[in-house]
Amino acid sequence: MLTRLTLYDTKNRKNLEVQDQGGVVNIYCCGPTVYRAAHVGNFRTFLLADLIRKTLELNGLEVILVQNITDVGHMSEDVNQEDKILSQSAREKMDPFSLARKYELIFHEDLALLNIAKAQMYPRASECIALMQEFIQELLSKGYAYIGGDGCVYFDAKSSSNYGQLSGNRLDALKPGYRYEYTEDGAKRFHADWALWKLATNRTEMIWDSPWGSGFPGWHIECSAMSLKYLGKCINVHVGGIDLRFPHHENERAQSNAITGDDSIQLWSHGEHLLFEGRKMSKSAENVLLLDDVIERGFDPLSIRLVFLENRYRMQMNLTWDAISSAHATIKRWRALVSPYNAISGSKNLEILQTFNNDLDTPNVISILRRAEKDSGQNQAQKAELFLYADKVLGLDLGRNDPIKPLAESLKLLLAQRDTARKEKNWAESDRLRQLLEEAGLIIKDSALTQEWQWR
Ligand SMILES: [Zn+2]
Numbered sequence: 001m002l003t004r005l006t007l008y009d010t011k012n013r014k015n016l017e018v019q020d021q022g023g024v025v026n027i028y029c030c031g032p033t034v035y036r037a038a039h040v041g042n043f044r045t046f047l048l049a050d051l052i053r054k055t056l057e058l059n060g061l062e063v064i065l066v067q068n069i070t071d072v073g074h075m076s077e078d079v080n081q082e083d084k085i086l087s088q089s090a091r092e093k094m095d096p097f098s099l100a101r102k103y104e105l106i107f108h109e110d111l112a113l114l115n116i117a118k119a120q121m122y123p124r125a126s127e128c129i130a131l132m133q134e135f136i137q138e139l140l141s142k143g144y145a146y147i148g149g150d151g152c153v154y155f156d157a158k159s160s161s162n163y164g165q166l167s168g169n170r171l172d173a174l175k176p177g178y179r180y181e182y183t184e185d186g187a188k189r190f191h192a193d194w195a196l197w198k199l200a201t202n203r204t205e206m207i208w209d210s211p212w213g214s215g216f217p218g219w220h221i222e223c224s225a226m227s228l229k230y231l232g233k234c235i236n237v238h239v240g241g242i243d244l245r246f247p248h249h250e251n252e253r254a255q256s257n258a259i260t261g262d263d264s265i266q267l268w269s270h271g272e273h274l275l276f277e278g279r280k281m282s283k284s285a286e287n288v289l290l291l292d293d294v295i296e297r298g299f300d301p302l303s304i305r306l307v308f309l310e311n312r313y314r315m316q317m318n319l320t321w322d323a324i325s326s327a328h329a330t331i332k333r334w335r336a337l338v339s340p341y342n343a344i345s346g347s348k349n350l351e352i353l354q355t356f357n358n359d360l361d362t363p364n365v366i367s368i369l370r371r372a373e374k375d376s377g378q379n380q381a382q383k384a385e386l387f388l389y390a391d392k393v394l395g396l397d398l399g400r401n402d403p404i405k406p407l408a409e410s411l412k413l414l415l416a417q418r419d420t421a422r423k424e425k426n427w428a429e430s431d432r433l434r435q436l437l438e439e440a441g442l443i444i445k446d447s448a449l450t451q452e453w454q455w456r
Helices: 040-058 084-091 096-113 129-141 179-184 219-231 242-260 291-296 302-309 321-341 350-357 362-374 380-394 409-423 427-439
Strands: 006-009 014-017 024-029 062-067 145-147 153-155 194-199 215-217 237-241 268-271 274-276 317-319 442-446 451-455
Touching (some): 024 040, 024 219, 040 062, 040 096, 040 291, 040 350, 096 291, 129 145, 129 153, 129 215, 194 219, 194 242, 215 219, 219 242, 237 242, 291 302, 291 409, 302 317, 321 380, 350 380, 362 380, 409 427, 409 451
Parallel strands (some): 024 062, 274 317
Antiparallel strands (some): 145 153, 153 194, 442 451
16 A cells, blocks of 8 residues: 655665655755757656656645756866856857746746646756855865865865765766866866866856855756755755766765755655657757657647656656657547546546555556546546546646647747738738648638637
8 A cells, every 4th residue: 555655766776755744745856957948858857856746746745846947057068068058158149148048938838838837946046156155165164175276166075974875986986087077187186076166267257256266156066055945954855867866966965965964865766868769869969859849740748748657757768759649649539538527526546546656657557547448337427537537647638628739839930920921911922821821720810900820
């Protein structure tokens, strides 16, 4: 009998019950670095936080979720090791803060399209500089940090008694030159130490005054400062992608524990990697899939959510266009089955609840629904009851009877162009654009002032 949610804990390498604090569960989830639109692989991790939250709510608990927005200090791992935001702002010829806000907005739009409930707080790194400086000061005064040969402030990895417990990387076995820590060798006491505060040197944008000189914070300190500040010294669940386990989470844990004197994170939950059509999703391999690409092909964005749910969050999975297409068909079929009964509340079903509680076994929940769908012993209303209950976590909008497809960017552009053509009384162009829009499945109604559209 699983009366509570149990999750696999990366540090203890076993399933643990999620604890609460007087009926409230604190969750911290590492958020996006907003230098580009997050791809669907990133959203697999953000969905994990949502599934944990909704399952806890199904168990009658309250959840407080905090997710940070990284808009400074996340350095690229290539040879140039530039701040991801600054190098992209140079590429797009856009002020770094405007660039960050642009992608932050897209991030929120995509979350909404995937039915990922909003966190209570989205603190931005650039707005928490004083907070981070406070934490750095405390680490210095407690002897966990030092000022390096280059004037930057570093965390002393060897001062952390149980460094490596999370990732399994022991300090004495770590080889020098790990990613971007490399260039600081010489300034640091030990190669695995990492920067808490970097001096500006040649950098002129996104820098702040500090007791150690003008500069900017390291990436890892951001999550320690924000999680402890906004959730307190006991955080019930920390969520992130498996690629962040080392060094980001290992370093975050060392910093937080140095501040609190104890393990501040009770449970570390990590989501696995996503492959797309058999390959790692990367810009260099040119196979980055955005939610917009899915919408562009006419699929309901929640098809992505269903494909993810069909795979256990802890397993590496391969996303394919075939899977997205069949998930789209499944959602349509299920909505047809369920929506006539959408007034039903979806009363508690113990089998479904326990399956979610079993380390978020969503593939099994989907199997239960598929079996029920074919079961001739149940009537439609009974089936709808079951589906609506499961949908409280699945979040597929199964009660929706009028599927409103979001408009692809390309169609928004055509509508805008047609609007301009009409204002310029360019009727030939307006007719040409109308035909394109109608071919894409829209019905266009013109009035004297505006054009209105709806899906056919
Ligand atoms: Zn983080």
